[in-house]
Structures are given as C-alpha cells and as structure tokens.
Amino acid sequence: MTSDVWLPLPADEIDGLPSPLESGLHYRFWDGGPDFPADPADCVFYTVPYLKATEIVVRPLPAMTSLRVVQTLSAGTDHVQQALGTLHSGVRLCNAKGVHEASTAELTLALILASLRDIPGFVHGQRAEEWRSGFYPALADKSVLIIGYGSIGAAIEDRLVPFEVARVVRVARSARTTARGEVHPLTDMPSLLPDADIVILSTPLTERTRGLAGAEFLAGMKDGALLVNVARGPVVDTGALLAEVESGRITAALDVTDPEPLPSGHPLWHAPGVLISPHVGGSTSAFAPRAERLLARQITRFAAGRPLDNVVLTTE
Numbered sequence: 683m684t685s686d687v688w689l690p691l692p693a694d695e696i697d698g699l700p701s702p703l704e705s706g707l708h709y710r711f712w713d714g715g716p717d718f719p720a721d722p723a724d725c726v727f728y729t730v731p732y733l734k735a736t737e738i739v740v741r742p743l744p745a746m747t748s749l750r751v752v753q754t755l756s757a758g759t760d761h762v763q764q765a766l767g768t769l770h771s772g773v774r775l776c777n778a779k780g781v782h783e784a785s786t787a788e789l790t791l792a793l794i795l796a797s798l799r800d801i802p803g804f805v806h807g808q809r810a811e812e813w814r815s816g817f818y819p820a821l822a823d824k825s826v827l828i829i830g831y832g833s834i835g836a837a838i839e840d841r842l843v844p845f846e847v848a849r850v851v852r853v854a855r856s857a858r859t860t861a862r863g864e865v866h867p868l869t870d871m872p873s874l875l876p877d878a879d880i881v882i883l884s885t886p887l888t889e890r891t892r893g894l895a896g897a898e899f900l901a902g903m904k905d906g907a908l909l910v911n912v913a914r915g916p917v918v919d920t921g922a923l924l925a926e927v928e929s930g931r932i933t934a935a936l937d938v939t940d941p942e943p944l945p946s947g948h949p950l951w952h953a954p955g956v957l958i959s960p961h962v963g964g965s966t967s968a969f970a971p972r973a974e975r976l977l978a979r980q981i982t983r984f985a986a987g988r989p990l991d992n993v994v995l996t997t998e
Contacts, residue, residue, distance in 0.1 A: 689977065755778045934955065
C-alpha cells in the first residue's frame with residue numbers, strides 16, 4: 683500500500699512540499715473530476731477541492747480507509763463534517779485559517795462602502811446617463827458590531843480602524859480579551875445589537891449559529907442599520923430578512939445567501955436596500971499563494987509526525 687496525498691493543485695506548483703523519495707508520500711492531483719487519480723484506500727491526506735459541490739468533494743471519503751487528515755481550503759468545514767461519519771476514528775479535520783482573511787476582509791469593507799455610498803445607484807445612473815449627486819452616509823463615526831470574532835473578524839477590524847469608525851464591538855462564542863480589547867460572549871449579543879450602525883456576521887455555520895439572524899435578531903437592530911453577511915447563508919433567516927428590508931427599516935449586503943446559489947426569480951435579487959455578491963469572499967488572487975503555503979506547511983508537519991495547524995476536530 684502506498685501513502686497518497688490528494689491535492690486539488692498540481693504538486694509541482696506548490697513550493698516546499700516534502701520530496702516523495704524522503705517522505706514516502708505520493709502526490710495525486712484531483713480537483714473533483716469524475717475519475718479518481720488512484721485508489722482512495724491508499725489516501726492518507728485528503729485536500730478537499732475548493733469551490734466544488736458538497737456531493738462531489740465527499741464522494742471519495744467512504745472508500746478512504748487509510749485516511750488520517752482531511753484538509754479543507756475553506757475557512758468553514760460544515761460542507762465536509764456531515765460526511766465524516768463514514769470515516770474511522772482518529773482522522774483530523776483541518777480548516778484553512780490564514781488563507782481567506784485578507785480577501786474576505788477586503789470584500790467586507792467593499793460591501794460596506796458600496797452599500798453606504800450607494801455605489802450600485804451610481805452604476806445604474808451611469809448606464810442611464812444620470813448625474814445622481816446627493817448626501818450619503820459615511821463609514822466614519824459608525825458603530826460596528828462584528829459577530830464571529832475569529833481570525834477573519836480580526837482581519838475585518840484591522841481594515842475598519844483606518845476609516846475612523848466610532849467603535850468596534852466584538853462578539854464570539856465565548857468571552858475573552860484581545861490586544862484590541864474585549865470580546866463579548868454570544869449571550870451578550872441582544873444587548874449590543876441596538877447600538878450598532880453596522881452588524882457584520884463572520885461566524886462559522888454551526889447548530890448554534892444556524893438561523894442566528896432571525897426575526898428577533900433583526901428586530902433588535904436599530905432603524906437604518908446595515909447587516910453584512912460574509913459567513914454562511916443559513917446564518918440569516920432569509921424570510922425574516924426580506925420582511926425587514928422590504929419595510930425599508932434596515933439594509934443588507936450579502937456575500938452568501940440561503941438558498942445558494944440564489945435562483946432566478948428569488949425576491950432577494952430585487953429587494954430594496956440589498957446588495958448581493960456571489961460568495962466571492964475568498965475567491966481572489968490572494969487565494970493561491972496562501973493555500974499553497976498552508977498545504978506545504980501542513981504536509982511537511984504530517985510527514986514529520988508533528989502536530990498539525992488548524993485542527994477543527996478528530997473523528998471518534
């Protein structure tokens with residue numbers, strides 16, 4: 683039996699991988715195509731193809747009887763976790779912390795600024811040859827609430843600070859203190875929502891966060907507030923959000939939706955005050971170099987028997 687590493691990128695494009703001769707690892711390229719590159723039973727390290735449908739990326743898992751590591755190239759792992767029950771115990775699931783922070787934080791700021799300054803309206807005005815001057819909200823002096831203060835949430839705050847926001851309030855699963863200040867527990871969220879001009883969702887999708895931004899949550903936001911979702915679509919109750927934006931009470935900027943992709947004819951497409959980007963938070967030129975560095979580091983650690991980074995869970 684060989685020790686195969688499945689990669690969604692050609693191994694010769696990734697600098698720093700352990701040599702097959704010295705490590706005993708054999709690199710197999712698979713990006714979700716219909717044919718497997720080798721016998722899945724020989725795979726010990728499986729890198730999940732990026733931006734492929736769940737049913738595609740989980741297909742080889744039941745046959746991976748020698749598997750020891752599942753490495754995603756996404757920050758979230760919810761699309762893979764549902765299939766881990768087919769695996770034997772001791773398989774480590776690792777996420778791509780460090781890969782998407784820069785790109786997702788950039789898009790978050792872009793969505794906020796485009797929504798506040800009505801960039802979509804300017805685009806429509808340009809097409810109609812209309813000069814739409816006016817007075818628009820600024821990001822400066824706004825109070826921002828980040829719900830899901832992990833590495834992406836911290837990267838968002840890093841980029842907010844130069845815009846002279848009034849304050850950034852941080853919320854995570856549990857309370858802690860960071861170099862930038864206090865992080866509130868999720869249980870504090872209801873008391874924090876009414877003071878926020880901008881509410882940013884950057885949480886992983888878990889049973890606790892599914893539907894987090896429901897009717898009660900949205901009703902707790904102040905009039906005129908902006909909701910930004912760069913987490914996962916099901917973190918927001920779409921029906922409840924539609925009711926709020928159609929009333930004109932709040933606005934929204936969404937990189938993710940539920941359902942996703944958003945089908946033609948769905949009311950979110952034309953809801954007032956809603957800006958939608960097609961889940962492109964991590965899909966930029968910054969992805970490849972960071973993904974390659976992560977894989978080289980993780981596989982080097984794996985080959986040397988050292989602890990891996992970003993372990994989310996280990997199967998039992």
